[in-house]
Amino acid sequence: MITTGGGASTSVPSSGLPIASLYVGDLQPDVTEAMLFEKFSQIGPVLSIRVCRDIVTRRSLGYAYINFQSPADAERAMDTLNFEPIKGERPMRIMWTQRDPSLRRSGVGNIFIKNLDKSIDNKALYDTFGAFGKILSCKIANDDKGNSLGYGFVHYEKQESADQAIEQLNGKLLNDKQV
Numbered sequence: 715m716i717t718t719g720g721g722a723s724t725s726v727p728s729s730g731l732p733i734a735s736l737y738v739g740d741l742q743p744d745v746t747e748a749m750l751f752e753k754f755s756q757i758g759p760v761l762s763i764r765v766c767r768d769i770v771t772r773r774s775l776g777y778a779y780i781n782f783q784s785p786a787d788a789e790r791a792m793d794t795l796n797f798e799p800i801k802g803e804r805p806m807r808i809m810w811t812q813r814d815p816s817l818r819r820s821g822v823g824n825i826f827i828k829n830l831d832k833s834i835d836n837k838a839l840y841d842t843f844g845a846f847g848k849i850l851s852c853k854i855a856n857d858d859k860g861n862s863l864g865y866g867f868v869h870y871e872k873q874e875s876a877d878q879a880i881e882q883l884n885g886k887l888l889n890d891k892q893v
Contacts, residue, residue: 734761734788735811737851739777740836741765742801747778753800754780758787779811797837804860807836809851823850823870825879830854831889832862842888843868847875 738750747763754760761781765774782788788810796808827839834842840852848871855863870876885892 733810734782734785736780736782736788736791737777737809737811738780739807739809739853740804741774741776741778741806742804743774743776745774745778745801749800750778750780753795754782754791757782757791757794759783797840805835805837807853812850823873823876825868825870825876826865827868827883827893828865829891829893830862830864830866831891832864833889834862834866836866839866839868842883843879846870846879846882847872 745765747765750763750765751760754763759782761783763778763780765778767774780788780791782791792808792810795806797805799805825843827843830839834854836852836854839854840849843849843852850869850871852866852868854866857863868876868879870879883893887893
């Protein structure tokens with residue numbers, strides 16, 4: 715079953731500047747800024763990279779922010795590096811940085827998908843639901859060992875995209891399981 719959240723409107727960044735900042739998630743704990751720089755600077759000029767760390771232990775929290783000089787380079791990085799492994803087998807999950815918390819909390823364009831086959835990963839979810847509009851983020855819920863819990867979330871830029879995805883996929887079979 716696929717369900718959606720709220721109905722408020724989307725906001726534009728208050729700076730009016732084009733966004734060239736990416737969130738990179740699902741990182742191994744030992745991925746460093748230098749490793750990310752090596753990978754992402756091949757795409758274009760990187761202004762800054764920050765691996766987020768626990769304030770007390772200084773251990774990585776498994777995500778980072780990467781700022782490019784140009785939005786086109788950030789877009790190209792998303793297109794070419796999303797779901798690529800950086801260290802080990804775990805693929806990175808790359809999304810646009812969303813600095814407006816009200817957009818995340820509003821529920822606009824958010825859908826919840828349950829009863830997913832355990833073989834569906836973040837990339838498969840992105841590829842399947844990307845047909846309906848621009849995805850701001852998507853994620854399969856996993857246990858401590860990285861195994862799928864059988865549900866996930868997709869956040870679209872526009873509520874219309876979420877509505878269309880629900881209309882087209884609710885009750886349909888994905889990998890032989892009805893969602």
